[in-house]
Amino acid sequence: MKTTKPAVSFDGIFRQNIVLMSGLVTAPIIVAATTAERALVLTISFFMISYLSILICRYIPRKIAYNVRILLYAAVAAVLYIPTAMLLNAWFPETTQSVMIYIEILVVNSLLLSKTESRFYLKPFGEMAVDALIYVAGYAIAAFAVGIVRELLAYGSLFGATLFDAPMPAAKSPFFGFILVGIFAAVCRALSGRRAGKGAER
Amino acid sequence: MEVFYKIVSVAMVSVFVQNAIFDRALGSNVVIYASRKDSHVIGFTLGITAMTTIASAVSYFFDSLLLPLPLGWLFMPLVYVAVISALYIIALLFFWRLFPKVFAKIRKYVHLAIINCTVIGALFLNSGYGSDIWSYIGYGFGTGIGFFLACFLLNIAHERLDSDKIPRVFRGYPIMLIYIGVISLAFSALVGYTAEF
Numbered sequence: 555m556k557t558t559k560p561a562v563s564f565d566g567i568f569r570q571n572i573v574l575m576s577g578l579v580t581a582p583i584i585v586a587a588t589t590a591e592r593a594l595v596l597t598i599s600f601f602m603i604s605y606l607s608i609l610i611c612r613y614i615p616r617k618i619a620y621n622v623r624i625l626l627y628a629a630v631a632a633v634l635y636i637p638t639a640m641l642l643n644a645w646f647p648e649t650t651q652s653v654m655i656y657i658e659i660l661v662v663n664s665l666l667l668s669k670t671e672s673r674f675y676l677k678p679f680g681e682m683a684v685d686a687l688i689y690v691a692g693y694a695i696a697a698f699a700v701g702i703v704r705e706l707l708a709y710g711s712l713f714g715a716t717l718f719d720a721p722m723p724a725a726k727s728p729f730f731g732f733i734l735v736g737i738f739a740a741v742c743r744a745l746s747g748r749r750a751g752k753g754a755e756r
Numbered sequence: 757m758e759v760f761y762k763i764v765s766v767a768m769v770s771v772f773v774q775n776a777i778f779d780r781a782l783g784s785n786v787v788i789y790a791s792r793k794d795s796h797v798i799g800f801t802l803g804i805t806a807m808t809t810i811a812s813a814v815s816y817f818f819d820s821l822l823l824p825l826p827l828g829w830l831f832m833p834l835v836y837v838a839v840i841s842a843l844y845i846i847a848l849l850f851f852w853r854l855f856p857k858v859f860a861k862i863r864k865y866v867h868l869a870i871i872n873c874t875v876i877g878a879l880f881l882n883s884g885y886g887s888d889i890w891s892y893i894g895y896g897f898g899t900g901i902g903f904f905l906a907c908f909l910l911n912i913a914h915e916r917l918d919s920d921k922i923p924r925v926f927r928g929y930p931i932m933l934i935y936i937g938v939i940s941l942a943f944s945a946l947v948g949y950t951a952e953f
Contacts, residue, residue, distance in 0.1 A: 732937030
């Protein structure tokens with residue numbers, strides 16, 4: 555019996571998560587995702603800058619050399635940064651200012667500069683839009699997982715509501731971010747391996 | 757001589773106190789990629805150091821012009837992308853015209869070494885910490901050296917971190933992150949400094 559490959563792939567959520575599996579966009583999560591609110595700000599900024607850039611840059615002619623095309627991608631992202639920063643500053647002024655550099659550097663993130671060429675732009679527009687959105691969802695899951703764990707450990711709170719005394723204040727430090735993302739990456743890989751194994755058994 | 761001391765002292769700060777990788781994780785994916793091969797360590801270090809140093813010097817003038825304006829900060833990513841793009845194209849043309857063999861070798865990954873979070877992050881950090889053009893240059897140069905230090909420390913551990921002694925699920929990327937985390941912990945303890953994150 556002939557099998558057809560599904561048009562929508564959920565790889566970006568888990569198997570090819572850009573933070574936990576391929577490590578394409580790690581800096582904001584490792585350093586800045588120390589609370590759930592920060593994770594929310596990082597997710598909104600990532601969606602507005604990266605996702606919209608991916609959709610817009612689709613229309614940049616592929617006749618232009620790759621070395622020049624990626625400069626245009628970064629320029630589009632830098633333009634989208636302007637409304638994003640204004641919006642986030644209005645909604646979450648303190649949190650946005652504290653993670654600003656990690657929003658600014660998104661204009662050159664690897665999802666936009668690499669994954670577009672190797673994956674997204676090889677698909678029809680609609681399929682690409684859904685696929686890129688799934689990758690953004692994968693980023694959001696990683697951001698919230700790291701942000702919630704670190705907020706609980708470093709501040710003993712969740713979304714700013716105090717739950718208990720902070721058991722591990724150092725959890726907000728960058729070194730803990732590296733270690734936690736490393737552990738999450740291993741867990742993600744183990745789960746992904748198990749799922750692949752089950753799939754093969756079937 | 758005073759200028760030299762200033763450049764060196766600011767560079768030392770950006771290598772050890774505010775290391776782009778260990779303290780800010782800027783370009784941690786690039787450092788993991790570059791540390792896999794000795795030739796990449798050298799190539800990426802040269803590319804990033806040249807870019808952070810030259811782009812920092814150029815960005816000083818744009819920072820002086822735009823940052824005092826009320827909404828000037830909103831346009832800084834666009835300005836920095838323009839600066840990096842211009843230098844990237846100049847670098848490509850330079851190698852294409854004068855060293856075609858080198859150009860053929862590096863053209864596939866030169867953009868990874870030039871257009872990344874380490875380079876643009878150095879410019880943003882410079883706009884916050886830099887006071888004059890010499891401190892900008894020192895910080896930019898130090899960022900490149902800091903990248904080399906991180907890359908070197910990962911490169912020498914790469915074989916062990918990828919060996920059978922490491923559990924399979926941790927091998928490669930996860931253990932690399934944990935290893936960087938341990939070095940980051942050592943750096944923060946060494947300087948008695950905690951980033952406000």
